[in-house]
Amino acid sequence: MKKFLLFICLQFIISGLSAQQRNLSGKIIDSATQVPINGVTVIIKPNNRTDITDETGRFFFKNIAGNTKVLTVSAVGYQKKTYQLDDFKNGQTISLAQRQTQLSDVVITADNRNPYKAISETDIKLRGVSNSQEVLRIVPGLFIGQHQGGGKAEQIFLRGFDNDHGTDINMSVDGMPINMVSQAHGQGYADSHFIIPETIESTTYQKGMYNAEKGDLAVTGFVNFNTANAISSNMVKVEAGQFNTYRLMGMVNLLGEKAKANNQSWYAATEYRYSDSYFDNPQHFKRFNFFTKYHGKLNNNNWLTLSTSTLYSTWKASGQIPESAVNDGTVGFYGAIDPNEGGITSRTNFNAQLLTTLPNHDIIKNQLYYSRYKFDLHTNFTFFLVDAINGDEIRQQEARNLYGYNGSYQHEGYIGNTKVNTEAGISARLDMTTNSELSNTVNNFTVIKPFKLGDITELGAGAFINETFRFSPKFSLNAGLRFDQFYYKYNNKLASDSTLNGAGVYSANNNIISPKLNFYYQATDKTQFYLFLGKGFHSNDTRVVVAEKGLQTLPAAYGADLGTVFKPAKNLLFNAALWYSYLQKEYVYAGDGGTVDFSGRTQRIGFDFSGRYQPVTSLYFDADVNYAHGRSLDDPKGENYIPLAPVWSSTGGITYILKDGFNGSLRYRWLGDRAANEDYTLKAEGYLINDLILNYTKRKYEVGLTVNNLFNVKWKETQFETVTRLKGQSAVDGIAFTPGTKFAALLHLSCFF
Numbered sequence: 001m002k003k004f005l006l007f008i009c010l011q012f013i014i015s016g017l018s019a020q021q022r023n024l025s026g027k028i029i030d031s032a033t034q035v036p037i038n039g040v041t042v043i044i045k046p047n048n049r050t051d052i053t054d055e056t057g058r059f060f061f062k063n064i065a066g067n068t069k070v071l072t073v074s075a076v077g078y079q080k081k082t083y084q085l086d087d088f089k090n091g092q093t094i095s096l097a098q099r100q101t102q103l104s105d106v107v108i109t110a111d112n113r114n115p116y117k118a119i120s121e122t123d124i125k126l127r128g129v130s131n132s133q134e135v136l137r138i139v140p141g142l143f144i145g146q147h148q149g150g151g152k153a154e155q156i157f158l159r160g161f162d163n164d165h166g167t168d169i170n171m172s173v174d175g176m177p178i179n180m181v182s183q184a185h186g187q188g189y190a191d192s193h194f195i196i197p198e199t200i201e202s203t204t205y206q207k208g209m210y211n212a213e214k215g216d217l218a219v220t221g222f223v224n225f226n227t228a229n230a231i232s233s234n235m236v237k238v239e240a241g242q243f244n245t246y247r248l249m250g251m252v253n254l255l256g257e258k259a260k261a262n263n264q265s266w267y268a269a270t271e272y273r274y275s276d277s278y279f280d281n282p283q284h285f286k287r288f289n290f291f292t293k294y295h296g297k298l299n300n301n302n303w304l305t306l307s308t309s310t311l312y313s314t315w316k317a318s319g320q321i322p323e324s325a326v327n328d329g330t331v332g333f334y335g336a337i338d339p340n341e342g343g344i345t346s347r348t349n350f351n352a353q354l355l356t357t358l359p360n361h362d363i364i365k366n367q368l369y370y371s372r373y374k375f376d377l378h379t380n381f382t383f384f385l386v387d388a389i390n391g392d393e394i395r396q397q398e399a400r401n402l403y404g405y406n407g408s409y410q411h412e413g414y415i416g417n418t419k420v421n422t423e424a425g426i427s428a429r430l431d432m433t434t435n436s437e438l439s440n441t442v443n444n445f446t447v448i449k450p451f452k453l454g455d456i457t458e459l460g461a462g463a464f465i466n467e468t469f470r471f472s473p474k475f476s477l478n479a480g481l482r483f484d485q486f487y488y489k490y491n492n493k494l495a496s497d498s499t500l501n502g503a504g505v506y507s508a509n510n511n512i513i514s515p516k517l518n519f520y521y522q523a524t525d526k527t528q529f530y531l532f533l534g535k536g537f538h539s540n541d542t543r544v545v546v547a548e549k550g551l552q553t554l555p556a557a558y559g560a561d562l563g564t565v566f567k568p569a570k571n572l573l574f575n576a577a578l579w580y581s582y583l584q585k586e587y588v589y590a591g592d593g594g595t596v597d598f599s600g601r602t603q604r605i606g607f608d609f610s611g612r613y614q615p616v617t618s619l620y621f622d623a624d625v626n627y628a629h630g631r632s633l634d635d636p637k638g639e640n641y642i643p644l645a646p647v648w649s650s651t652g653g654i655t656y657i658l659k660d661g662f663n664g665s666l667r668y669r670w671l672g673d674r675a676a677n678e679d680y681t682l683k684a685e686g687y688l689i690n691d692l693i694l695n696y697t698k699r700k701y702e703v704g705l706t707v708n709n710l711f712n713v714k715w716k717e718t719q720f721e722t723v724t725r726l727k728g729q730s731a732v733d734g735i736a737f738t739p740g741t742k743f744a745a746l747l748h749l750s751c752f753f
Helices: 001-018 119-124 130-138 257-261 324-325 542-547
Strands: 024-029 042-043 047-051 059-066 070-076 081-084 092-096 141-144 156-159 168-175 200-207 221-227 235-240 244-254 264-275 285-299 302-317 339-355 363-379 394-414 417-441 446-470 475-492 504-524 527-537 556-569 574-585 586-590 595-599 602-616 619-632 648-656 661-671 687-697 701-708 716-724 731-739 742-753
Touching: 024 042, 042 059, 119 574, 119 602, 119 619, 130 141, 200 235, 244 742, 257 264, 324 731, 394 446, 446 542, 475 542, 504 542, 586 716
Parallel strands: 024 092, 168 221
Antiparallel strands: 024 059, 042 047, 042 070, 070 081, 141 156, 200 221, 235 244, 235 742, 244 264, 264 285, 285 302, 302 339, 339 363, 363 394, 394 417, 417 446, 446 475, 475 504, 504 527, 527 556, 556 574, 574 602, 586 595, 602 619, 619 648, 648 661, 661 687, 687 701, 701 742, 716 731
C-alpha cells in the first residue's frame, strides 16, 4: 500500500512539472504576399528567451517555464505583435503587416550569427536601391570604380583590398554565383548588371572569412542579393536625364489573388537603358534585362522557386587616360586617347531551388543553376608602348557554360538545455569556356598577335559543416569546417604561348581545408560582443595553376574580427569591429597581359564603424567610417605599400521617409588618398562626392529626381600606375585614370497598380 501511494505521489509531481514546462512553436508569414518570413525575432517573457524564424517562417521553444506569459514578434519593416500565451494556440500562424521601417524594431540577441543583419535590413528598406551601382554600395565600407564603360564589372575595394573585379569577395544572387573564375579579364570577375535593382528585396552580407558555407573568393567577405519571392503591386518606371540617358522598367504579377491565397507567386520584370554618358566621346551604352521568378508551395513540406534572367549589353568606352597627357593639354579631362574601346557582354541564367521540411522540422535545400555567358572586351591601356605602329589594343573574349549545385541540411536539436543547430552542405560548380582569348588587335577584331587562346574546364567541389551551440541566453558558439577540391584543365591552342610548353592539354588539381570559430556574447539586451576567427582563400586562374602544376596556387587567408553591436537607445544603433587579415604568397594571372606575376605575403589591420540614428520615424541618419593599414611583409619598409589599397573611407547620408508625400536623401562618399605603387612615389587621389534623391510619392505614382555628383566635383573614379606611350612620344610611368561622373540629373516617373 505504501509503494502504491508513493507511485501516485510521483505521478502527481511529474504531471505538475509537465504542466509547468512545455514546448512552443509557430509560423510567421507576410500578410500581403502570404510568404513565410525568415529572420523574425520571437521573444517570450518574463524569461527573455529568444528565437529567430527559419526559412519556413517557423520558430520553436523547448521547455518554456510555467511563468511564461507573453510572446512578442518583431521584424524590421513589420508591425510588432504581442500575444498573451493563454490566447496563443501552439503551432499558430502569425500574419505580419508591413509598415515603415524603424530602428526600434531591431532586437539585439545572441541568436543572431550575422552582426550586419540589422544594418542590412534597415538600410535597404530605408535608403532603397536606385541603380545597379547602389546594389553594391549598400555594403558598408565597400567602394566601387568603373574604368571601362558602363557594361564592364566594377572594380571593388573593401577592407584594405583592391579586389580587382571580384578576386577576394564572394558574390551571388539567390544562391547563384555572380563571380566568374578563370575569366578572360580577371579572376573572380563579378558583373552584377544582370540584376534589376527593383527586384532586390534584401541583401545578406558579412565581412571576413568566417562563414563555412562560403568558400572560394570569400576573403574580404561575401554578398548575396535576395530577389523578392513575391511582389505586392505592379509598377512601370520611366527615367530620362542628362547625356541622353533613358531607362524604361516594368514589373508585373503574372498570377492573381486566388493563386496568392494558395501560396503561389509569379512575376516578371524587364528594363532597357541607354546612355551616351558624360565623356567627350559618346558611350552609346545599351543594356537589356529580363527577369522572371516563380515561388510556390507544392505541398505542406515543399516550396519550389524557379527563376530565369537574361542580360545583353553593348558599349563604347573612353578608357583610362594618362594624367601627363591631361596636364600637357594633349587630351581633355573627359577625353580619350583611344575612343575605340568597348565591349559586348551577355548572360542568361536558370535557377531552381527546392526547400523541403521533414516531419521533425529539419530543412533540406537543393539548388541547381545554369548560366550561359559571353564576354568580348576591347581595351588599350598603354597605347603605343609595345607596338609603336599599330598600337597596343587588346581583345579579351570567352564563351562559357556554368553548371552548379548547392545542397544543405539543417537540424535543430538540444543536448540537455543547450540548443544545437547543425548545418551541413555540399556544392559543386563546373565552368567550361570555349576559345578564351587574349590578342593584340587593330579596330577591335583584326588580330595582330595572339597571346592566349584555349579552352578552360574548371571543377570546384566543396563540403562544409556548421555547429552552433546556444549554451545560455547570453552565450553562443559557432564552429565550422570546410573542404574544397579543385580540378583544372586547359586545352592550349596556341603553340607560341610563353607560359606553357607548346600546344596541348594541361591539367592540375589542388585542395584546401578552412576552419572557422565564432563566439557571441550578449552582455545586455542592448549589447552583443563577438569574436570571429577563420581561414579562407581564393582560387587562381586555371592558366596559372596548370603552368605552376598546382604548387602554391591556392593561397590561404587568415583573419580575426573583434566587434560589437550596440543599441544604447531604441532609435540608435552602432556596429564596430577591429579586424586583422594575413595572406600567404601567391601566383596571380594578369588577364591584361597574359602573364603570371608573383605576389608575396601581405598583412592588414583596421577597424570598421557604422552608426544608424532615427530620431523620428521620418528621419534616418547613417554613417560608416573605415580604416585599413596594409603592407607587404616581404619588401623593405618604404617599398612595401599595397598599390591602390584603401586606407581611410567613409559613406553616409540623411534620408527623409514619407510614403505619402515628399521623401529623399542626401548622401556622401569619401575615399582618402592612397598609394598607387609600392614606394608611394605615385598617389591615387581621393575624392568626396555628394548625391541627391528627391521623390514625391503617392499610392498610385511617384515622381523623382536623382542627382549624382551634386556639386559637380572633378574627380578620378579609378587610377592605376601605368607605363604609357602616346604615338611619336617617349614612354611615361605615371597615373592613368578614368574620370568620375559630372553633375548628372535624372528624372523618373513610376506608376503602381
